Amino acid sequence: MLAQTDSQLLFQLDKEWNEAIMTNQPEKAASYFSDDGQIFVQNGPILSTPAEIRNFVSAMHAKGKVIFSAAATKVELSASGDMGYLTGQFRTESDGVLRTGKYVTIWKKHAGLWKIVIDIFNSD
Numbered sequence: 345m346l347a348q349t350d351s352q353l354l355f356q357l358d359k360e361w362n363e364a365i366m367t368n369q370p371e372k373a374a375s376y377f378s379d380d381g382q383i384f385v386q387n388g389p390i391l392s393t394p395a396e397i398r399n400f401v402s403a404m405h406a407k408g409k410v411i412f413s414a415a416a417t418k419v420e421l422s423a424s425g426d427m428g429y430l431t432g433q434f435r436t437e438s439d440g441v442l443r444t445g446k447y448v449t450i451w452k453k454h455a456g457l458w459k460i461v462i463d464i465f466n467s468d
Contacts, residue, residue: 350421350425350428350453350458351419351421351428353458354416354419354421354428354430354451354458355416355419355430357376357451357458358414358416358430358432358449359415359416360376361373361376361460362412362413362414362415362434364376364401365401365404365412365414366412366413366414368401368402368404368405369401370397370398370399370400370401370402371398373397373398373401374394374397374398374401376459376460377394377397377459377460377461378452378454378459378460378461380392380461381397381459381460381461381462381463382461382462382463383396383397383400383462383463383464384462384463384464384465385400385465386445386465386466386467404436407438407439408438408439409438410436410437410438411435411436411437411438412434412435412436413434413435413436414432414433414434414435414447415432415433415434416430416431416432416449417431417432417433418430418431418432425453426452426453427450427451427452427453428450428451428458429448429449429450429451430448430449430451431446431447431448432446432447432449433445433446433447434446434447434465443467444467444468445465445466445467445468446465446466446468447463447464447465447466448462448463448464448465449462449463449464450462450463
């Protein structure tokens with residue numbers, strides 16, 4: 345069996361992280377971030393701690409049923425191989441309101457493990 349390339353691994357990690365958000369697993373979602381990782385929330389504050397990230401995921405689901413999906417469409421790696429970014433599109437539906445948008449997630453390899461350092465998204 346061939347080993348995954350870092351590009352393939354980042355696509356997989358992005359999918360897993362989005363699955364944790366989709367299924368309301370705040371602890372798991374926060375575990376994909378580096379210690380100094382941040383989410384730049386549209387029309388909101390920058391989330392800079394694991395607790396803030398966990399609360400953000402929980403809050404998405406607190407008001408009732410939320411349908412969330414996201415898919416990366418592009419990955420790029422630095423020449424040094426220790427940083428990469430993914431771009432993609434997302435879709436949410438809550439209370440009958442559909443929202444689509446795009447995102448950029450920057451990943452950095454920490455002690456051999458890929459972790460999110462910045463996530464930013466906005467609606468179309």
